[in-house]
Amino acid sequence: MSTQPRDEHEYYERIYTVVEQVPPGKVATYGDVATIVGDGCDARIVGHALGALGARRAETVPWQRIINRTGGISTSGHGQREILQAEGVTFDEKGHARMDAHHWSGPTEAWARAHGFQPLPQRPPQAQLTLF
DNA sequence: GAATTGACGGGGC
DNA sequence: AGCCCCGCCAATT
Numbered sequence: 001m002s003t004q005p006r007d008e009h010e011y012y013e014r015i016y017t018v019v020e021q022v023p024p025g026k027v028a029t030y031g032d033v034a035t036i037v038g039d040g041c042d043a044r045i046v047g048h049a050l051g052a053l054g055a056r057r058a059e060t061v062p063w064q065r066i067i068n069r070t071g072g073i074s075t076s077g078h079g080q081r082e083i084l085q086a087e088g089v090t091f092d093e094k095g096h097a098r099m100d101a102h103h104w105s106g107p108t109e110a111w112a113r114a115h116g117f118q119p120l121p122q123r124p125p126q127a128q129l130t131l132f
Numbered sequence: 133g134a135a136t137t138g139a140c141g142g143g144g145c
Numbered sequence: 146a147g148c149c150c151c152g153c154c155a156a157t158t
Contacts, residue, residue: 008155030140043140044154051139074139
């Protein structure tokens with residue numbers, strides 16, 4: 001049997017623990033975090049969890065390193081992009097983070113297993129070569 | 133209780 | 146890259 005929390009609040013602490021693993025200069029998507037947390041966690045729940053961070057907790061949880069799948073910033077009025085730029089993350093003209101250079105590859109398999117989380121599946125290398 | 137909205141995402145075109 | 150449709154979970158109207 002799998003214990004999947006019915007109350008999304010039950011995911012919050014696990015979500016914060018995962019977010020704390022993302023190093024400066026790197027970014028992860030809401031979906032990435034949800035996958036690592038596992039047990040039915042959802043990208044939207046991750047968004048709710050980060051939105052529920054108090055000012056105190058936001059000082060230890062790097063919420064700014066979580067962005068959407070397009071590399072765009074989903075928040076407004078929090079200076080998220082500026083903070084990321086200060087950490088070394090680069091953006092293109094359209095305001096999208098350069099995921100190819102800064103996308104976090106997930107926790108180490110050892111860490112994930114030690115803490116009861118799910119490692120991030122290997123992302124297929126994006127071939128940009130114009131064959132023929 | 134349907135429709136809508138919100139710090140979302142995958143797949144198809 | 147962009148747009149659309151649909152699934153997802155929860156809160157609000």
